[in-house]
Amino acid sequence: FTVPSHHRKVSILKQQTNNEVDHAVDFIQADFEHHVKDLQDGRIEVENELTSDRVTGPKHVLIYDTSLRDGTQGESVSVSCDDKLKIASRLASFQVDFIEAGWPGSNPKDAEFFSRAKSELSLEAKSKLVAFGSTRRRTLSAKEDPQIAALVESEAPTICMVAKGHKWQVTDILRATPEENLDMIRDSVSYLVSLGRKVFVDLEHFYDGYKFDEDYSLQCCQAAVDAGASGLVLCDTNGGSLPWEVGAITEKIVNKFTSVTIGIHAHNDCGLAVANSITAAQNGAGMIQGTINGIGERTGNANLCSIVPTLALHMDSKLGCTDNLKDMTSVSRFVDETLNRQPDSTAPFVGASAFAHKGGLHVAAMERSPMSYQHIDPGLVGNEKRVLISELSGRQNIMGKVKDLDSMISDDLASKRAVAILNRVKHLESIGYTFEGAEASVDIMILHATKGYCPPFTINDYAVQVYETNLKPELRELANDNHLETSVHATARATVSVRTIDIEHMESHGPDSIPYIDRLEVSDGNGPVDALAGALKRALVPSNPSLASLELIDYKVRILDPQSATAAATRVMIEFRDKDTEKTWTTVSVDRNVISASLNALVDGFEYALIEHEAICELYDDELTEEQ
Numbered sequence: 061f062t063v064p065s066h067h068r069k070v071s072i073l074k075q076q077t078n079n080e081v082d083h084a085v086d087f088i089q090a091d092f093e094h095h096v097k098d099l100q101d102g103r104i105e106v107e108n109e110l111t112s113d114r115v116t117g118p119k120h121v122l123i124y125d126t127s128l129r130d131g132t133q134g135e136s137v138s139v140s141c142d143d144k145l146k147i148a149s150r151l152a153s154f155q156v157d158f159i160e161a162g163w164p165g166s167n168p169k170d171a172e173f174f175s176r177a178k179s180e181l182s183l184e185a186k187s188k189l190v191a192f193g194s195t196r197r198r199t200l201s202a203k204e205d206p207q208i209a210a211l212v213e214s215e216a217p218t219i220c221m222v223a224k225g226h227k228w229q230v231t232d233i234l235r236a237t238p239e240e241n242l243d244m245i246r247d248s249v250s251y252l253v254s255l256g257r258k259v260f261v262d263l264e265h266f267y268d269g270y271k272f273d274e275d276y277s278l279q280c281c282q283a284a285v286d287a288g289a290s291g292l293v294l295c296d297t298n299g300g301s302l303p304w305e306v307g308a309i310t311e312k313i314v315n316k317f318t319s320v321t322i323g324i325h326a327h328n329d330c331g332l333a334v335a336n337s338i339t340a341a342q343n344g345a346g347m348i349q350g351t352i353n354g355i356g357e358r359t360g361n362a363n364l365c366s367i368v369p370t371l372a373l374h375m376d377s378k379l380g381c382t383d384n385l386k387d388m389t390s391v392s393r394f395v396d397e398t399l400n401r402q403p404d405s406t407a408p409f410v411g412a413s414a415f416a417h418k419g420g421l422h423v424a425a426m427e428r429s430p431m432s433y434q435h436i437d438p439g440l441v442g443n444e445k446r447v448l449i450s451e452l453s454g455r456q457n458i459m460g461k462v463k464d465l466d467s468m469i470s471d472d473l474a475s476k477r478a479v480a481i482l483n484r485v486k487h488l489e490s491i492g493y494t495f496e497g498a499e500a501s502v503d504i505m506i507l508h509a510t511k512g513y514c515p516p517f518t519i520n521d522y523a524v525q526v527y528e529t530n531l532k533p534e535l536r537e538l539a540n541d542n543h544l545e546t547s548v549h550a551t552a553r554a555t556v557s558v559r560t561i562d563i564e565h566m567e568s569h570g571p572d573s574i575p576y577i578d579r580l581e582v583s584d585g586n587g588p589v590d591a592l593a594g595a596l597k598r599a600l601v602p603s604n605p606s607l608a609s610l611e612l613i614d615y616k617v618r619i620l621d622p623q624s625a626t627a628a629a630t631r632v633m634i635e636f637r638d639k640d641t642e643k644t645w646t647t648v649s650v651d652r653n654v655i656s657a658s659l660n661a662l663v664d665g666f667e668y669a670l671i672e673h674e675a676i677c678e679l680y681d682d683e684l685t686e687e688q
């Protein structure tokens with residue numbers, strides 16, 4: 061067999077002097093052993109053509125996650141030790157190759173992580189752990205440096221050391237001599253290697269340093285390799301490098317240091333971290349450092365949720381996590397959820413909008429072929445296609461929903477109904493509605509246009525009163541004068557009368573009996589909408605017990621024409637959740653009267669809950685019938 065980069069080394073040899081040849085022979089030996097190890101560990105594959113002198117077929121790229129180290133250097137990212145352990149386990153199951161979990165010499169939490177990881181993480185997760193630190197202090201030996209001692213104590217099988225790879229950074233920022241920095245690299249790496257650790261060296265400011273003084277940056281690489289490092293990671297620390305610069309420099313380093321893995325660590329200050337990482341891989345880098353959702357210092361690190369699918373699906377690279385690609389979206393959401401971050405809906409591949417189609421022409425074309433407006437099948441990364449309804453919709457945006465809600469409908473009728481609903485959507489959006497994100501209201505609108513549909517309840521009338529309890533003026537004045545809190549507070553009371561289908565009556569008197577019952581209920585609430593929701597729920601739950609698990613989780617009001625002051629039209633959007641099924645849905649309504657808009661949005665939301673419940677019951681009944 062042949063080893064891929066071995067051949068490149070031979071071609072360099074032809075142009076070298078005797079001394080260099082001797083040196084290069086040693087290199088070839090090391091290179092060969094390194095590749096044999098990679099072959100044994102399954103990181104590269106045997107090439108079966110003896111004569112091949114270049115790498116063919118898909119390239120293996122190692123995925124190195126630094127969400128728990130550089131990711132936590134992002135503004136507002138803070139993660140507990142428990143959550144670090146959870147994220148590390150999730151990343152291990154996803155099969156990233158390395159998990160850089162923290163800097164044990166930095167703070168007690170990171171030290172605790174590595175200590176707990178020993179007993180709380182699986183063997184597989186532990187084998188992927190990397191402890192991060194810097195080269196030794198200028199004035200201490202590696203053996204004496206407490207930071208390095210903490211790295212050793214972490215028992216992580218791999219250590220990643222940040223070293224300065226830029227001459228000016230060494231002299232003016234570190235305030236060491238160039239030679240001192242090389243010693244710091246050599247001493248730190250060889251000490252850790254002598255203890256049996258695999259060592260990667262992150263060469264900070266490498267691309268800028270290479271442009272500033274190529275020779276010195278190469279000396280830093282050489283010092284690390286000579287000391288036994290397994291990998292050199294080229295850092296675009298300030299995030300200002302451009303893809304073609306990264307490509308050219310990476311290629312030179314890949315061709316020069318063939319015995320070690322060359323990686324990239326890119327920051328996103330120009331929005332180019334993903335592009336730079338992909339370009340490095342295209343030019344031979346065998347490892348990419350990045351974070352889930354691109355979290356990290358300043359504008360963040362290279363986003364692995366974009367890099368992994370791009371490498372796997374568009375570049376045909378071989379990745380340890382390819383088989384788990386369909387978990388990419390859930391890993392992204394899991395990390396956001398654990399870090400208490402709002403997911404970015406526009407994130408490529410994994411965002412809620414990544415495959416959301418709004419324009420009518422797009423949706424119509426997608427009916428003919430789903431690939432007409434998608435670069436991949438969303439299912440490959442565990443995401444899904446969505447069709448949005450808005451004033452930019454065409455008939456096809458709505459046809460699917462019409463058919464979903466009325467499976468018996470003919471194509472002709474579905475098309476006519478879709479056009480009618482489309483016109484209504486366009487009209488309502490022109491007066492302030494927005495149906496995007498309020499799909500439950502669209503479903504209700506379609507159902508109301510469906511022949512034979514009978515709403516499960518209707519509102520007979522309602523009233524809302526805002527009042528104050530315990531209103532004793534003298535007590536209130538006294539409390540105000542003394543800045544005291546009193547139990548006196550404004551509250552609201554709502555009365556709602558609803559007409560619902562009376563199932564019990566129908567069951568006992570047959571389907572031809574009068575199927576309605578009117579209920580009048582009252583509820584107090586923190587405000588008028590809270591009181592209305594309470595009264596509505598009270599009135600509906602006796603006939604519809606499934607509504608007991610319904611809760612309101614968000615209520616948004618937007619003034620549409622603020623110049624009209626208190627007479628302005630308001631748009632109300634309400635988000636609901638079913639505690640039992642965890643399903644959420646949103647409704648919308650617009651009115652000059654905010655209470656009226658709120659009631660209409662509430663009614664849509666309750667009606668949607670009942671329709672959903674019925675659909676779930678039908679599904680359940682079907683399953684039972686099948687089982688029987």
Ligand SMILES: CC(=O)SCCNC(=O)CCNC(=O)[C@H](O)C(C)(C)COP(=O)(O)OP(=O)(O)OC[C@H]1O[C@@H](n2cnc3c(N)ncnc32)[C@H](O)[C@@H]1OP(=O)(O)O
Pocket residue numbers: 130133163165166167194195196197198222223224233234235244264297357
């Ligand atoms: C590009 C990156 O993202 S690198 C990672 C950056 N991440 C972090 O800094 C987060 C964790 N950091 C920390 O907890 C702390 O900064 C510590 C514990 C590492 C160090 O804290 P302190 O000892 O108080 O030092 P401080 O934070 O001021 O760091 C500056 C010191 O680090 C030294 N230093 C900086 N880079 C290196 C390096 N690559 N090798 C050795 N020493 C270095 C500086 O020379 C300076 O030392 P000096 O004051 O003796 O000149």
Ligand SMILES: CC(C)C(=O)C(=O)O
Pocket residue numbers: 130222262263264265295296297298325327
């Ligand atoms: C330490 C290195 C990897 C780093 O974070 C950077 O250079 O940005």
